[in-house]
Amino acid sequence: MCNKIQFLLSAMLASLALVALPGGAENLHDPTRPSAIQAGAVTRQKHAGELTLSAIWLSGSGKYATINGTTARQGETIFGDITITSIQEHSVRISRNGLEQRLKLISQEMIKR
Numbered sequence: 001m002c003n004k005i006q007f008l009l010s011a012m013l014a015s016l017a018l019v020a021l022p023g024g025a026e027n028l029h030d031p032t033r034p035s036a037i038q039a040g041a042v043t044r045q046k047h048a049g050e051l052t053l054s055a056i057w058l059s060g061s062g063k064y065a066t067i068n069g070t071t072a073r074q075g076e077t078i079f080g081d082i083t084i085t086s087i088q089e090h091s092v093r094i095s096r097n098g099l100e101q102r103l104k105l106i107s108q109e110m111i112k113r
Contacts, residue, residue, distance in 0.1 A: 051082070053092050053103035063087035067094075067103065 055066040063074040065087050070078050077083045086093040090105045 051094070051101075051103055053105050056087060056089065056092065056105055058087070058089065065092045067092070 051067055053065060053067055054069070055064075055071070057064040064071055065074075065084055067078060067082070067084075072078045072084055074084050074087045081096055083095045084092060085095050085100070092103045092105075094101050094103060
């Protein structure tokens with residue numbers, strides 16, 4: 001009986017030691033988080049005609065918007081000529097070649113036809 005208890009205690013201590021080792025959850029990759037937010041990258045691909053605002057994230061780490069599939073933070077330039085000047089809850093202001101424009105977030109009502 002004593003050997004079984006020693007074995008169980010040893011196994012529990014070993015498990016606890018593994019959990020306490022560095023490299024825990026803080027190093028895990030979140031597959032649902034957009035890659036542009038993780039890297040803070042600015043995409044310089046060309047946009048085709050009309051701009052579509054499809055997502056807005058407001059968090060403690062910053063404000064982000066997705067326009068034509070490209071995610072960037074407030075103040076960044078995308079597509080080489082569009083600067084995101086401000087991000088609100090339902091819209092984004094951009095500046096392109098000195099002209100200001102407001103993009104509204106796509107709503108579910110607009111998607112349903």
